[in-house]
Amino acid sequence: MNKWNVQCSNHDPYIYYAFQAVEVTNDVNLWAEKETNGLIKEILSPGSVNNLTRLIFANALYFKGAWNQPFDPSKTKYYDFHIHNGSSVKVPFMTSKKDQFIRAFDGFKVLCIPYEQGGDKRRFSMYFFLPNAKDGLSLCHSKVKVGDFRIPRFNVSFGLETSNMLKELGVVSPFSRGSLTKMVDYPNQDLYISHIFH
Structure with missing residues (x-):
């Protein structure tokens, strides 16, 4: 047991x-x-x-992607990262002097960094919205020189409970009592899905 x-x-x-x-x-x-x-x-x-x-x-x-043009780890340096509340913290920035895909808009720029293409021919990129102002914000089509280009090193993660979203899309059967009873051999239980966590 x-x-x-x-x-x-x-x-x-x-x-x-x-x-x-x-x-x-x-x-x-x-x-x-x-x-x-x-x-x-x-x-x-x-x-x-x-x-x-x-x-x-x-x-x-x-998703474990590699940048199409990897950053040189030896060029990683600490700089001020400005937080929305007006303060700043020292964080490691990945740095490159290579041409980048970037487009300027009123008050901000959008930077596109492509990932290395995988074997299935799909292409993925990460987009950064870069405000001109230090306190936040008041698509990329061509590569341009940007001089000293820096972005902080980062990890991205998130969690999400999606059962209500699926129900709104019409996926309701798995959430009904007894819907999994035939799928799983678990005696005397009206099994169903209560939560889906991503």
């Missing part, structure tokens, strides 16, 4: 299940971290698993 099928004893069921939910959440997050080589450390946030949770379906997918 695995740890999330254990029945409650005479102890307080809420405390027992709370401990169990934390343990299951940690197990799933450790699995995601291992499968993504440390890039995704958390799929399930605290409180996303509770005593009503019977099954967790999980997969791991991440």
Whole structure:
């Protein structure tokens, strides 16, 4: 019997299940971290698993792109990064003097940095909106010289619960009681999807 099928004893069921939910959440997050080589450390946030949770379906997918023109790590230097509240912090900036895809607009510029093309011929790029003002904002078509070009080193991550979005798109069947009963051999349960976390 695995740890999330254990029945409650005479102890307080809420405390027992709370401990169990934390343990299951940690197990799933450790699995995601291992499968993504440390890039995704958390799929399930605290409180996303509770005593009503019977099954967790999980997969791991991440985008690992290389810049078409890689930045030279030896040119990474610390500069001021200006925060919207008027303060600044010193952060490492990736630096290049190569021509870039950039277009100027009134009050800001848009910078396009292409990723290296993969084997399936699709092309991906990252776009940066660069305000002229230090306190924020009041598409790229041609490559131009920009002189000393710097962007801070960064990681991008986000989490999203998408069940309501899917329901609005008309995907409602998996969220109905009993919709997964034939798919999963789990006796005496009206299994259905309650949450989808990305």
